[in-house]
Amino acid sequence: MSKHQLKARAEHLYIREGKGVTEISKMLGLSTSTVSRWKREGDWEARHKDVHTSLSRIAEKLIILLADEVDQMEALDNANVDKVTKAVKSITTLDKEVDMLGSTVLVMENYGNFLQQKYSGFFGKFQQTLPDFLIYMREKYKTQ
Numbered sequence: 001m002s003k004h005q006l007k008a009r010a011e012h013l014y015i016r017e018g019k020g021v022t023e024i025s026k027m028l029g030l031s032t033s034t035v036s037r038w039k040r041e042g043d044w045e046a047r048h049k050d051v052h053t054s055l056s057r058i059a060e061k062l063i064i065l066l067a068d069e070v071d072q073m074e075a076l077d078n079a080n081v082d083k084v085t086k087a088v089k090s091i092t093t094l095d096k097e098v099d100m101l102g103s104t105v106l107v108m109e110n111y112g113n114f115l116q117q118k119y120s121g122f123f124g125k126f127q128q129t130l131p132d133f134l135i136y137m138r139e140k141y142k143t144q
Helices: 003-015 021-028 033-040 044-054 055-071 080-098 101-120 120-141
Strands: none
Touching: 003 021, 003 033, 003 044, 003 101, 003 120, 021 033, 021 044, 033 044, 044 120
């Protein structure tokens, strides 16, 4: 793999799969200092947080947590049944909202892979501007 491919793979492993720097360095045959530098330069930590705290992921986790409550609904009184029902309705609404940050990260990741494969000359510039763009998007949509 080329340096750009290794960096993109390391980035994917960290951001999307939640692998640590040491694990990534072993998997890809890189030094931990190289992976750490890429992580710092690309602001991978913030991007990892954006992906894993997206609205749809939160909704998925809440639905799983409520599944146990729904299974036990026979044991719940009317007030608690009402609370669970309202929570499910809120989660459904939350899940339908536009998940701008998660979508942005996913689209930019795929666009980066496309550039790397088809237009490697543009890929370096893309990598330089991507962290600033993601910070911009996080600031713009962080309260939504």
